[in-house]
Amino acid sequence: MSTFRRSFLRSLLPFALLTAGAAYALASWNWCGRWEERTPEVLSQVRGEGALKAGAAKVALSPPFPVVVAGYVPPHPEASQAELPVHARALVLEAGGARVGVVSLELLLVTPEITARVRERAAKAGVEEVLVVATHTHSSFGGYDARWVAQLSAMGRYREASVSAVVAGASEALEKAAASLADVTLEVGGAADAGLVYSRSGGEVPDGRLTRVGLRGEAGWVAEVLVFAGHATLIPRQRALVDPDYPGRLSALREEAGAGVSLFVQGSEGNASVAFNEGQGPERALGFARKLAALADTAAPASVAEPARLAFARVRTALPRPDASRLVPALTRAAGDNFLCGSSPREAEVDALVLGPLELLSIPGEPTVGAGRALADASGASHVLGLANGYVGYVDTPEQVRAAQGESRRQYYGPALLERLDAAARVASGAVGFSPGR
Incomplete structure (x- = not known):
């Protein structure tokens, strides 16, 4: 290296150190500001008691392909099709004049934006309140979370088309469910298999409990809600296909068996993961879904007397x-x-x-x-x-x-x-x- 080049590089060193120090100081400045503390506030509430009615529906979501497969850190695979369709499933309940909807989406998560837009559409269909939940599927599509940390980490670039696809499917399912209300009886049961889950990070150990909430009409089951805790991570990380993982397969199996529309919701599952290693990819997810479907069959239902x-x-x-x-x-x-x-x-x-x-x-x-x-x-x-x-x-x-x-x-x-x-x-x-x- 020439004497001139060495001298030139030495002259840049103080500038480089100053620049690095300034960048560190800027990044370390308190940009968070003050975070407000306040008493929790009731935004809305409804109550009713009487004969129970229920309606349910499922609608396939229509991702704006090609889409990012969401759920893991970059690089994100891009999918141009789905292994199996991902769905929105909705249940509308009514008793004593109160009407409440529940929507289960085969997605990694839901956002306040999606929730607000679904609720706005539901209100026009006469559904007063709506609970919107995700199955936590790590192989569904992304692009619907505008937070830049979410875009960089698990969700991929924000796209209005992705948001619209979720809202449209969820809203259509709710509208169809509200239009199909019929008298039902409520049955609740549960069963557990601790061998199906394990604690991946320490802490208290999950018990593998599955709760089944069934709604039976005059002609058969209208719907069921399955509550279970376990990460939906059985599909390989870099697979370039949208896939509902085990929750979607479980719901499909239950529906084929005549359980009505089957909504899956996650319980307390932060440190619960599946403990099932038979097969690979879709076969593994299907095998686990079959285990859970069999467990649901053993969840002996107990009828709940009216008024509900x-x-x-x-x-x-x-x-x-x-x-x-x-x-x-x-x-x-x-x-x-x-x-x-x-x-x-x-x-x-x-x-x-x-x-x-x-x-x-x-x-x-x-x-x-x-x-x-x-x-x-x-x-x-x-x-x-x-x-x-x-x-x-x-x-x-x-x-x-x-x-x-x-x-x-x-x-x-x-x-x-x-x-x-x-x-x-x-x-x-x-x-x-x-x-x-x-």
């Missing part, structure tokens, strides 16, 4: 400031916080749904087994559902967060997250009248 209770409440709560301390090295903590603040929600919705003896609490995240138990204890809920009406990431117990253990190593917020959700859960359960002492 039906109630629903939506509560808004402020979220704590994001905390990247478990996600990045200490030297880049401030920059990590700023990165999260740019895309993390400042508020979240917690819902409570009463259907006969079922008292369901739903949150917009992935609660671990321990966090789900804490939420149930706080609210009196019989079940805690995840992936509902938005997404705030993982939710672990404060003890796990402080110790940087379990799923808290992936949690966007600090230990106060569960405390905020607990407070909202208490307000929501009080609004619908969960049974005390559960």
Whole structure:
């Protein structure tokens, strides 16, 4: 290297160091600002009691191919077709003048934007309140989450066409369900197989419990809701086909067996994953779905006497400031916080749904087994559902967060997250009248 070049490079060194220092200082500046704290607020509620009616429908979603296959970190495969169609399934319930809808979408997650647009369409069809949940399928299509962190990580580039496809399918399913209301009886049963799931990150161990909620009409089953906790990650990561994974196959198997429209919803599943290694790819997902379908057959149903209770409440709560301390090295903590603040929600919705003896609490995240138990204890809920009406990431117990253990190593917020959700859960359960002492 010539003397001139060495001299020139040495002259650039102070500038490079100054530039790097300035960039670090800029990234470390507190760009988060002040995050508001406020008491949880009831946004709306409905209540009814009387003869129960139900209607259900399923509609295939129409992704705007080619689409990103969402669910994992980049690089994202791009799909031009689906292995199997992904669906929106809807259930509309009515009792004592109250009408509530539940939509299960074969997607990785749902967003507040999608939820708001689906609810707006549902209101025109006479459905007062709607709970929108995702099956947490890691092989469905993306492109519908506008947050830039979501686009960079799991969802791919935001596209209005993807949002429209989800909203159109969910709304059509709700409208068809509302138009098919008929008298039904309610049956609830459950069964468990701990061998089907395991804890991937420590913490409390999942029990593999499946709850089946059946709605039987005069001519047969109208619908069922299956509650189970397990990540839908049986389809290989880089497979360039849209696929509903085991939840879609399970619903299809149940529908073929005459169970009516079968809606799948995730329970407290943050640290639960499947423990099934037979076959590969689609065959593996189908094998696991068959195991769950057989488990659902053993969930001995118990009829619920009328009049049936039906109630629903939506509560808004402020979220704590994001905390990247478990996600990045200490030297880049401030920059990590700023990165999260740019895309993390400042508020979240917690819902409570009463259907006969079922008292369901739903949150917009992935609660671990321990966090789900804490939420149930706080609210009196019989079940805690995840992936509902938005997404705030993982939710672990404060003890796990402080110790940087379990799923808290992936949690966007600090230990106060569960405390905020607990407070909202208490307000929501009080609004619908969960049974005390559960």
